[in-house]
Amino acid sequence: MRDVSISGASGQGKVVVITGALGALGKVVAEEALSRGARVAGIDHAASQLAATAKQVAFGRIDLTDAAQAKKAVDAAAAHFGAIDALINIAGGFTFETIADGDSKTWQLMYALNVETALNASRAAIPHLLNSPAARIVNIGAMGALQAGSGMGPYGASKAGVHKPTESLAAELKGRITVNAVLPSVIDTAANRASMPKADPAKWVAPTELADVILFLVSDAASAVTGALLPVNGPL
Template sequence: MTERVIAITGGHGVLGRAVLEAALGAGLTVAVIDHAQGHAAPDGVLELGGIDLTDADQAQAAFAAVIGRFGRLDALLNIAGGFVWQTVDDAAPAWSRMQALNLATAVNASRAALPYLKTSPEGRIVNIGSAAALKPGAGMGPYGAAKLGVHALTQALAEELKKTSVTVNAVLPSIIDTPANRQDMPDADPAAWVAPADLAAVILFLASPESRAVTGALVPVTGRV
């Protein structure tokens, strides 16, 4: 087992899987924390399914399990989240749901992981923001507001942790090249979008010891959009 242990929330989504594959390729030890269940874990990976990270107690229990298995935690990658396109006058507003899936999950996971990350010589938190949140278009209100909350969490927590070993940064992707996005936007050119593997590479750099001089950064990863 490598000395460096990372936890990936939302590890069964398209981006989460890309990060998992890249992390294993880099020789990292990985725990995957996800609401989904029934996924087979690659050799050496701790699979924690059925975890609702909108519940602070479940988040605490999940990270206690990571420590119980590996004895340490060096980086938290907050990839868990969700997306909905919805105008403000929709009859079933999704604002609270977007806040729960995107912001509350990151807050709860970060709070649960922090005691362990602070004991690492090079602790890291990497969040997933959104370039679209900087100037939300029509239908992007609920999602954009939640991701702006993630941006604020990133910058505030980075300031709070400046006297520790832990850095906190976020990537701000534009459109990620996923099967769902290709289906929803059949006339777009996915070659201009962000490949999950390319975004994973940026995330893993921010999770590495080499990124120690960077904290509180909101890093655009926007392809050619």
């Protein structure tokens, strides 16, 4: 069986950069990555009080919609650990708004939060990733981009704007960096439970379940997988 851990052959963990690392999903992915032997650099718009160590570092107050800030943070992560082996683009946002009653500013916001953040972080990371023998980029798409229901137009369109660059970048970088996206349905977070109190969270995707799929794509076992849009629909 191929190795699904994230520890390198030298004994040092692979360096994984996670955007949105202080959010509900980002925290879980970071914790799981660390538990599997990775070294983790977190980047987030929120402030971070995490002290830098040999295993973990975090850069807060970073606006990833600004290409210069994205590059500065990614370069700092590479400088701290000496390399980058994987980028996981979790930073993003969600809004529920119908098209007829909505505003074009919402569409612009969703594009900025979900598409520009991933593009800016990826462009910044690629020069570093090209030095890794097993480089990975994993994006967060959405099932709602495949079949968008009422009120899901702006969000679904922005996540479709993640899917196509994932496929294109995978083709551009084939043989050098694998590029894939996971497509969750509803993720079981405190915010989603609060906004949908009558829904059954047992049908949703647990953050740990989604983290398992993301980190599989980062592992050596997924070396032959690139350009995939992988649905993660939950257990029921």
